[in-house]
Amino acid sequence: MGAWVMRRVRAAALPALFLATSGYFVWHAVHGERGLIARDQRQAQIAEARQELARVQTELEAVERRVQGLRGDRLDRDQLDERARQLLNLVDKDEIVVPYARERRLF
Numbered sequence: 001m002g003a004w005v006m007r008r009v010r011a012a013a014l015p016a017l018f019l020a021t022s023g024y025f026v027w028h029a030v031h032g033e034r035g036l037i038a039r040d041q042r043q044a045q046i047a048e049a050r051q052e053l054a055r056v057q058t059e060l061e062a063v064e065r066r067v068q069g070l071r072g073d074r075l076d077r078d079q080l081d082e083r084a085r086q087l088l089n090l091v092d093k094d095e096i097v098v099p100y101a102r103e104r105r106l107f
Helices: 002-031 036-068 077-088
Strands: none
Touching: 002 036
């Protein structure tokens, strides 16, 4: 009876070792630092970063357009007047002030 059990244990040892090793690698392929779950998280982070980049580029373009109007060689007098009034917090008597929400500001 003892020899029969030992033969069975020896016969099952190599497949059990193989299954344990395979299970280890499969678990790390899914849950590891570079596994499938981590890949999905990185892709989500990349998508968020791309959205942030697009938002910042749009904001940069708007600022660059405003700066172009204030350059010395092509000075836009209306824009310069508007900017000076805003910085000094001044309004003429005949002007109408239209407040904008913070997220809809013109500049």
